[in-house]
Amino acid sequence: MGYPQYPPHHPGDVEALIRAYPLAWVIPTADPFTATPLPLLPEMAGTELDALFGHLSRRNPMLAVLADDPTVTxxxxxxxxxxxxxxxxxxxxxxxxxxxVIRVRARIEMVPDELDDALSTLATAVEADHREPWEPSEMGERYDLLRRYITAFRAHVDAVHSTFKLGQDENDHDFRAIVSGMDDPELAAWMERMRGDVRRR
Incomplete structure (x- = not known):
């Protein structure tokens, strides 16, 4: 689901954006001031975002807030x-x-038994572009020591709102001038991805 004027161009755009920019603000409804930036990975049901998988510190004050009210933005x-x-x-x-940007309304479920999966899945995702990807097993005994202080969670998605405002409404001349002149290759690549068949003559 997206705002009509700047929706995703392709069904896979929401998943692609989350995988490319996984660090998100998790904001509890009950106490927004315990909001925490956490890397999250998408779990899909076909082309729809079904859940987000992550982990957080057991010392994080957000954990107590979520125990009383698991709803988050x-x-x-x-x-x-x-x-x-x-x-x-x-x-x-x-x-x-x-x-x-993507806004998600969700309900947090703690899944401590899935902690090893959460850590290995995240490591695989963020190390994918490395020539020699690092794996959690390389930590040796320290892995078991540190994992005691974190827990895994799954955010079950209730609603998704996305806005991809990336120059779709510019005419061809202006769009090409912007893309060729800017010094941000990531932004330029996403502008090209969203261009599609949308044109303003």
Whole structure:
């Protein structure tokens, strides 16, 4: 589900954004000031986001808050950046900010028995681009020591709202000028991904 003016272009865009930018703010409904940034991995039901899998410290005060009320808002921030009229070459062109964000409403379930899976799955995901990916087993005895202080959880998704405001409504000339002139390759790549067949003539 997304806002009508800037929806995902492809059914896999929400999953792709979360995998590319997994660090999210987890914000408890009962006490937003215990909000914590945590890396989360998507669990899909077909093309729909079904749950988010992660772990947190047992010393985190958010844990006690979630025991009383497990409802949370989860915010993912993808690529973002200021778009100057200088990129377009027209000082009368209105500047803007391009960005991709995902908002999730969910219910947290603690799954301590899945902690090893949570840690290994996250390590596999974030080490995927490394020539020699690190694995938790390399920690040796220290792994068992440190795992005592964390627990795994699954955030069951109730609703997803995404906004991919990435230049879809720019005309061809302005869009190409922006992409070719900007110095943020990640933002440029997501702009190209979202371009699709949307054009403003």
């Amino acid at each position: 989860i915010l993912f921030q993808g690529p973002q950046g200021y778009i100057s009229p200088r990129l377009v070459g027209d000082p009368t062109w209105g500047p803007t900010w391009n960005y991709a």
